[in-house]
Amino acid sequence: MEINNRRIDEIYSIVKQKISGFQIKKNNNYTNQYKSIIIVWPKLYKSGFFISCPRDLDTQIHLCEICLIDKNNALYSLYNGIEKVENYEHLFNQFYQYFLNLIILYNLPFSILKFYIKNKNKNKIVSLESKCRYQLTTHEISTIKYLII
Numbered sequence: 595m596e597i598n599n600r601r602i603d604e605i606y607s608i609v610k611q612k613i614s615g616f617q618i619k620k621n622n623n624y625t626n627q628y629k630s631i632i633i634v635w636p637k638l639y640k641s642g643f644f645i646s647c648p649r650d651l652d653t654q655i656h657l658c659e660i661c662l663i664d665k666n667n668a669l670y671s672l673y674n675g676i677e678k679v680e681n682y683e684h685l686f687n688q689f690y691q692y693f694l695n696l697i698i699l700y701n702l703p704f705s706i707l708k709f710y711i712k713n714k715n716k717n718k719i720v721s722l723e724s725k726c727r728y729q730l731t732t733h734e735i736s737t738i739k740y741l742i743i
Contacts, residue, residue, distance in 0.1 A: 597653050598629075598647040598648065598649060598651060598653060599629050599647075601647045601653055601657070601658065602620070602629040602630065602631060602645075602646070602647045602658075603629075605631060605645060605647070605657070605658055605685075606618070606620050606631050608682060609631060609633065609645070609685075612682075612686060613633060613686070613689065615636075616633050616634060616635075616636070616642075617633075617634040618631065618632070618633050618634075619631070619632045619634065629646075629647070630644060630645060630646040630647075631644070631645040631646075632644055632645075632663055633645070633689065635693070635696070635697050636697065640663070640664075640665045640667065641662075641663065641664050641665050642662070642663055643660065643662060643663075643689050643692055643693070644660065644661050644662060644663040644669060645658050645659070645660055645685070646658060646659050646660075646661075647659070651678070655680070656678045656679065656680055657679050657680055657681055657682065657684075657685060658678075658679050658685065659676045659677065659678055659679065660676070660677050660679055660685065660688055660689075661675075661676045661677065662692065662696075672692075672695075
């Protein structure tokens with residue numbers, strides 16, 4: 595268990611250096627000395643990306659485990675349970691993938707997609723990316739920019 599606690603401390607220091615603009619908390623459950631890291635999503639209280647290194651994790655093969663945590667401290671995953679991560683590159687890729695899918699894309703206004711589908715035959719602009727560039731209002735761009743930065 596001591597190896598796993600040292601691993602979480604190491605991951606915490608690297609995550610603090612590599613990921614900026616997010617609140618990063620280290621949890622300690624004093625009943626069993628279990629440590630974990632939560633990277634909190636912007637505008638959401640306690641919801642975020644959960645990193646842990648439980649006792650049964652083989653630290654020779656895996657760096658850590660990841661999943662999501664909701665505001666009630668319930669762990670969940672979008673796929674088939676808690677995912678094991680083998681290196682830092684995979685950890686950061688998963689973090690930004692979840693952030694893009696759950697926060698950025700979710701906060702894009704539905705009206706953009708609806709407008710794109712409705713007018714796809716009328717306009718010469720065919721990609722959703724181009725449509726977002728030309729149809730977002732200044733307020734929507736500022737909101738998304740705030741989430742990204």
